Amino acid sequence: MAVFEYKALSAQGKNEKGLLEGDSERQVRQALRDKGLTPLALKAVDKAASKNKANNSQHNQAWLKRAISIADLSLATRQIATLLEAGMPLTQALQGVASQAETRLMQRFLTSLHSKVSQGYSLAQALNQSPYKVPQDYMATIHAGEESGHLEAVLSRLSDTIEQQERLRKKVQSALIYPMLMVVVAIAIVFFLMVYVVPKVVSVFDNMSQSLPPLTQGLLSTSEFVQAHSLAMLAGLVGFVVFFKFLMRNDKWLYRWHSVLLRTPVLGKFLIYGAVAKWSRTLGVLVASGVPVKSALHISSQVMSHLPLRQKVLQLEEDVRKGQSLGQAMQQARIFPALLLNLVQTGESSGQLDAMLLKGASHYEYHVETSSATLVSVLEPLLIITMGGVVLTIVLAIMLPIFEMNQMMG
Incomplete structure (x- = not known):
């Protein structure tokens, strides 16, 4: 049976819209008439998707959905x-x-x-x-x-798992919105100063007989460069973003980029803990639902969005198939935190692996929440200091010639 989206006219003259299943348009039209509706338009909802499935590969299908x-x-x-x-x-x-x-x-x-x-x-x-x-x-x-x-x-x-992961994602996103907004505003302000404000203010010193201070000359050169190449800089930025996204469609380059992120101080630990929390909850749900550990490991690898971590989980599956316990395999992987290793080993020995995995997931979800708050508390003053330093440099570059003029007149 196909799904049809219909527009129809009721006996009272009102337009109605909805979805209805049927083997053909004729059958659906008759079903609408049986309900006292006059069909105006019918459209097969999944016809385009079926055509895509017949003509495109599975990867392209997922991208188009x-x-x-x-x-x-x-x-x-x-x-x-x-x-x-x-x-x-x-x-x-x-x-x-x-x-x-x-x-x-x-x-x-x-x-x-x-x-x-x-x-x-x-x-x-x-x-x-x-x-x-x-x-x-x-x-x-x-x-x-x-x-x-x-x-x-x-x-x-x-x-329950989806709701918890969505809550965690929203908390992390809300914590990072303010620093990202500050960065965007700071860049916009500096660009505005360099393109519109600095040239007008510093043009006052064009008729001075003495040379301008090095800081002022550097500011003028930077301002002239930004004015002359602003469009090229914007095009370069867009081109870089497009090229980067193109590279990330290749698993080899995506693996390298993920490896760099995971090795980055502070950020790497934050990403690993977030991924471990999501993986532990998924694995715990699967085991609690009666799914064998080997199958659960393969399924749970899909939640690891970073390729190096996904490969580690797939290696866990291989090690468990060879007869190792999950705790031993996780210890050999060298990416899982010590607390989770202890919980898994305790769960395996006591027959409560699912409960220990969920307990570990709750712990690291809380850790990610607090870490995101700590990260923001560190970033905010750094961004403020950096922005203040840039503005101070621009102000000094403008004020230094004025100070020299005052000294000459004095």
């Missing part, structure tokens, strides 16, 4: 889990949640899932074939839940 927001995905996941726990079949749960979706995007997304599941596909397969994009680890986790027969439990824990 419209992404579902984490907040909407979390809410829908929790609603579906609640209905499944109440004993409702998956198809009815999807249909019920779709009918209550607050946005047109989520309504289309959930309706497409309902259509696929009604045809006999599993939920994971429906997500993979959907014209909308969701995280790979999300699909892999649901697939594992269906394979283990614990889909309700997996969905419930998955919604």
Whole structure:
């Protein structure tokens, strides 16, 4: 069955819009007439996506798909889990949640899932074939839940995980907004001073018989350079950004860039702790849902957005397959914090690996929150001092000739 978006006219003369499933446009038009509606326009929602799937590679498909927001995905996941726990079949749960979706995007997304599941596909397969994009680890986790027969439990824990990760992401983003805003404003102010203010102020000294101080000459030269090459500088910046993004599409260069970030003092530790927190929570949810550790390690590697860390987790999977315990494999990886290693080893010996992983995730999520606040508290004064130093330099360059004129007149 296909999904159609319709526009119709009610018996009262009002325009109505919505989504309806059917084998053909003719069937959908008849269904609308049976409801007392006069169809005005029909459009197959997933026709373009199906054509893309037939003609493009899987990578290009994922790039072209419209992404579902984490907040909407979390809410829908929790609603579906609640209905499944109440004993409702998956198809009815999807249909019920779709009918209550607050946005047109989520309504289309959930309706497409309902259509696929009604045809006999599993939920994971429906997500993979959907014209909308969701995280790979999300699909892999649901697939594992269906394979283990614990889909309700997996969905419930998955919604908790998504909500916690979204809260952490928002806290880190909100903490970094102010420093980033300061940097942008500082650059804009300096550019404005160099292009518009400095030339007008310093032009007063053009008729002076004596030479200008070195600082003032340097400021004038910098100002003239910025004025003459401002467009070229802007084009160069845009070109650099485009070239950088092009390089990052290559796994080799992306791996090198991620390695540099992870080795950067302060920032590297911050990134590792954030990645470890996300990975620990995902792995803990999978193990708690009955997924074998080997499979859970492979699935959880998808949440590692930095390639060197992802390779480390995949190496963990290989080591565990060879017979090592998870704690031993993590110790050999040399990237995991000591506290998490102790928790994992304790969890393996006591049979509470899932609980220890979730406890470690909570600890490092809190650590990331406090670290982001500390990082901002350090960056703010540094940015203020740097900006003040630049402005002071410009002011001194302007005032020095004035001081010399006063001394000559005195």
